[in-house]
Amino acid sequence: MSSSLKGPTRKRANREGAARAGDKSPHDIPEVGLYPSRDQHASVRVAILSGILFLSGIGALIFETLWLRLSGLAFGNSIWAAALILSSFMAGLALGNGIAAWSRVRRWRPLHLYAVLEVLVAFFGCTAVFGLPLLGELMRPIWQTLWNYQPALLGLRFILSFLILLVPTTAMGLTLPVLIEDPVLRRTNFGRAIGFLYGFNTLGAVAGALLGEGYLIAAFGLHGTGVTAGLAVCIAAGIALLVARYGRDMSPHPKLSAQRIFPLRFETHYPPPWRLLLVSFGTGCILLCLEVVWFRFLRLYVPSSPTAFAVMLAVVLAGIGLGGLASGALHRCSIRPNHLLSVLLLLAAIATLLSYSFFPPALVQMRIGTFDLSWRAITLSSIVLMFPAALLSGILFPSIVANVQARVGNRMNSTGITTFFNTTGAAVGPLLASFLLLPGVGYQWSLVLCAAGYALLGILVSDRSNWSFRRPIGLATAGFWVALALIVVAFPYHRDDLHFGYARHFLGRLVKKVEGPSDTYQLLRYDLFGEPYHYQLLASGFSMSGTSPQSQRYMRMFAYLPLAFRPESEDVLLICYGCGATADAFLHGRHVKIMDVVDISKELLGLADSYSGINYSNPLRDPRVHTFVQDGRFFLQASQRQYDIISGEPPPPKVAGSVNLYTQEFFSLTN
Template identity: 60%
Template sequence: MDASSLSSSLGSPEIAEHSALHSLVFDSAYSDDSNGPQSSGLAGRSGFTASRVRPERWGFVRIQHIRRGSRRVVRRNFSRQNMRTVWHGINGELRELRRGRNSMAFLRHRNGRNCANLSGNAMAALIGQSAAMEFASSERGFLRLYVASTSTAFCVMLAVVLLGIGLGGVASSMIPRRLASPQKLLPAILLLAAIWTLLSYIFFPIPPRQTDINAFHIESWQEIEWLSLALMFPVAFLSGILFPLVLACVQQQVPNRMNSAGLTILFNTGGAALGPLLAGFVLLPWIGFQSSLILSAVAYAGLAILASEKGSWSFRQQFGIALLPLSAIFVLIIAFFPYRRAEIHFANARRPFEADGSRLLKKIEGTADTVQLLRRDLFGEPYYYRLVTNAYSMSGTLPRSQRYMRLFAYLPLALRPESENALLICYGVGVTADAFTHDARLKHLDVVDISKEVFSLADFYSGDGYSNPLRDPRVTAFVQDGRFFLQASPQRYDIITGEPPPLKVAGTVNLYTQQFFALMNDRLKDDGIATFWLPIYQLTTDETKAILRAFHKVFPNASVWATCDLEWIMMGIKGPLHKPDEESEHALWSDPKTRSDLERIGIEVPEQMSSLFLIDGDEIDRITQGVEPLSDFYPKRLTDMRPNLETAFRFGYNYLERSAARRHFLSSALIDKVWPNEWKDSLELFFLVRETQFLSEISGSNWLAELDLYLRHTKLRTPVLAVQNSDEWRLSLAEKFAAISPSLPAEALHDLIAGALARRDFNGAIQLLEREKEGGFSNANDFFLLTYLYCLNGSVEKAEALAAAQAQSIQKDWFVDWLWGDLQAEFGFRPPL
């Protein structure tokens, strides 16, 4: 066999670098001086040349090209037997390579020390990138205690991290190699990363509260960028330096650039994938973000030891002078680390919501969010709860919130009392689920929420008339994304409802698109009903119209409902329309459990359901003409822009104003087909009550004129309580406290007075006010109320005597002038001189 036939068989890149060629190559015109004297190369008539032929420790040679026209000849002779032996060896190895069974043959190792170095460098790539991604995930969770969870915030944080990594890579290329070898520089950079991981957290600049909401909920991308630069950029920059250094170290062990780059990228990418998974599903739920950051720092420091060479940790070595002080600094930071710093940040996030006297009940650091449950006590008993997610009040059991949350269930149940099963998307604080479980006829309820933390908090809620709905045997809970659940579940439901997170929170847009509403429609039974939350004060008018358009395109029989606020409820009916039969239309008010629950939220008689109506599909179609629906393909139709509340109030008032509301109700073709005729009585009065309450909540009102309207022209309890800053929950707690306590605080006394007036027990209210007068009125409004009640109860003389006795302390203003004039006109009252 001659050299030319051998050369023609060496066309594949695998053989060009095969270890068996060591027996052919002695020296080369392209070898470096360390491999002996230069000479001409190999071959017979058609030889080849090799560049930088070295007997490398890995046992392979890098041949970069074949020169088929070379006339260089081998100056040493080979026997035919030697050539045959080599040829057979190469052919055998080539067959193994082509079969894929020996594709890593070129990595046969011959040096145990170098193997250890390679393992250390590979672990540096794997664990270092894992620690970097774990750090980024933990810091993102930490930043959300101050920053709004919007898509803009996420993009800014990601941009800062990527910028740091990119600039770090550029900086790494600028480090003079004569300064130190990559293997010696790597431990120092790892130690710096460990130190900065802790320092960036310790010296994090706590931002000021947003003045308009008195809370940390930063939405400005410039402020988010500044905080991200302070917290994330230093470590991201050092991570960018680390990758080229690790790659250079691996290349010292694996000289082939393709192989060394492949190995480094393999471990680096594996670490990048492992880090977020480890942080999100293991570290954050188990040990929290602060301990996760400390663990990341320890991982960097441990890698510094693993990646360092023997003897590096000595003052006799050039880099030992740097490594030892860096190590000492790291140890000192760990020793004096402010381990209670995390509690300060959690307290900052919840502090704006503690102004009403709420206190922390439970805190959970979850896979995606930090959840804090606050409880407000009244007279020693739980009054309401607030669920604070990161820095946002996500949900709560406040009485005004329970109005619309319970209507998600009761509105469709009133029209379809025969419903057997329902699906609730997003559990929140369990108010809607609790309302469903009050209906004894409902056979099954599925509850879906992406956060397992909200389910784990279900046992912490307690209160009058409330029980954990998840303990009801009819209820099944699923920790799943609501959209995926609709796609995967074969179940069809009579009712589907949902109360997602605030609309501007990242990801919530996917629960308001036309495609999502189509999924809801597909999972409904024929004649089924869907209800969904629409808080228009969180949206611009165009965004509200885009969502309404999307909902109406899926549900032609769409309508919108609301109590006396801007927490609107979209309702869509699938299939044929019909009214509930006469026997079942009063079902909710015939059952004591559902009736008492409805009365607590202000729906005291069936006719009040009519006053919840706003608009139907025809009006939706009219106001959304020319507006494109919110879609999966155009999610930015829901922007990150902060809405103008005044604009939202004006838009809402167009439909809450009593004459407009009554006109829309009576002219609605949908109402004519689905609404019981008995519920259409007293429309004017109930629409007036809703409008008055809305204006009172938005801009304030003459509270005594409002109270007079409710007392003398309606039989309703809830508005009477509301105008005196009370409600059914407060009243129940005050009555319990009065039953066991001989003395009453002023706060409880006011609730008892409101309760007496709600029962139209004027004598009882007068007695309580006179009891307060003996010790001095706690506020001027109680004096005015007692004067009014004396006149209303026929004791005008007592009213005049009271007014005369308090004349010196009365400060004249528009309210006093109105009251004296009104009492004089109505009851013949003579104001004090």
């Protein structure tokens, strides 16, 4: 029967058969103009699905920020606790990506499956929002049992956080790969579709970041914001169901059978394009590593507040989202950015170095110790530093996915496996930056190493055309390599001293500077008649503590006042060490035998030996003192020890994460 097909009829049948078989066409470009109604319908479907993913991005980002914020109530706000939550979140996304990479949709319409996934995100996302604040108290007996077994305690916290976020994050990881399987989208260019869908989904995350911090949390509280996020996700699911019901699929779908109701089947066999997947891993790792380094650098100029973090995150996501739209537009114009991967990676390396080199310190500068910097100033500084590299990263990812699809064939599998490697790299990046690069080489050399990583990936992905001077792409590649070499030679390697100087407003004498996993500390000394008069401790650009007479007056009162009410106290707990004034005051208590000092930063405790002055002695050298590097709230939850006095001098509640030390629940733990 098929042999009797002639001319255009036979071509049409072959093309539709190829689409149903998994899009085996190398570049997946339809014959535009042969079927204008279908092309138009596919364009409308791309627009509708982009709107759906925009709503999904709003809800997903709000959920992510709420989970990270509320997890501090259950697992603490230390750098290790934050790393655990982030790793759990990324692991769930990667699991969803992995399922999409090695399975295919069976017996369900993709939009129906997508709607189910979004409902799961909404339900379990809201469950996590309401349940995380209760988890700390429920797990308190177990925390106390394992307190002397810190590795086991750390492992249990990771397992719990992973299980709590498993269902919603896995569903999130599946949504984009499943949606790209919509049969109508097979009538459009794959690179264009993935670019627009990815771009609008990320722009939705921008709206979620700004709405959540700028309005929703203040208006509805954390629980109300969680419900709002779930509502946005459910609206996306409802629109998807309406599109599936009333839209024209142009593809038959068999009815559900009782014997095979599960929508996914693990049956895919294809040779993975390892070089492209390694590039996907590398770009995800470098971008998230850069994000941590960028945020650390900008904190020298902007306050460490949730508002500042939301604006900075929104700028990065806006760059990625607009880059995705640019990639889709390039594919729409029949330009194939997948052949320009090497050049795009070189441009990302150049943008990383130039954005830092030309960052104007005078653009944003707050008064020391204040939180009055405007959204406009934070946005401008973030755009100058982060937007160029983020934009190029947004162009890169859809281009890599399109290149992988040309080799793998199936759209869902290619999107899933590329996103799996990218997400895995994104999980490694923050850990690499926080625990290796920043403490080891500082933020400036971390930026240089990230730029070098982009350049190495450019070499890895390049082919013969990138090195042929007979082709324009070869000339462009050579030109960008020369430009990168010149930038490396002329790079201002001592510019970090200037930025640290602006952070301290060039006041005092710098005694010591420490770039740790969680913050950057500068200890300043002020002399009087050539002798040390007082010290000031800066955490990034914020004056965290000091030893001036005015400062010591109230900090010592945190010890003298409770000792006046309970002079017989023997066991004392001090949460947040600062400059040690409160600790020194407690040690003057007549009956104090044991004082435990809990602080979130090992580096801050290490600065205790850097102070000097008349009659000064390091309180941490006293044999009665024991130090713990831990979040104060989690310490109270997990430690079984009882104290006669619990005191502290935490940072202001506007400092990100510190608000948990000012809540009613925190003070109830001290009883």
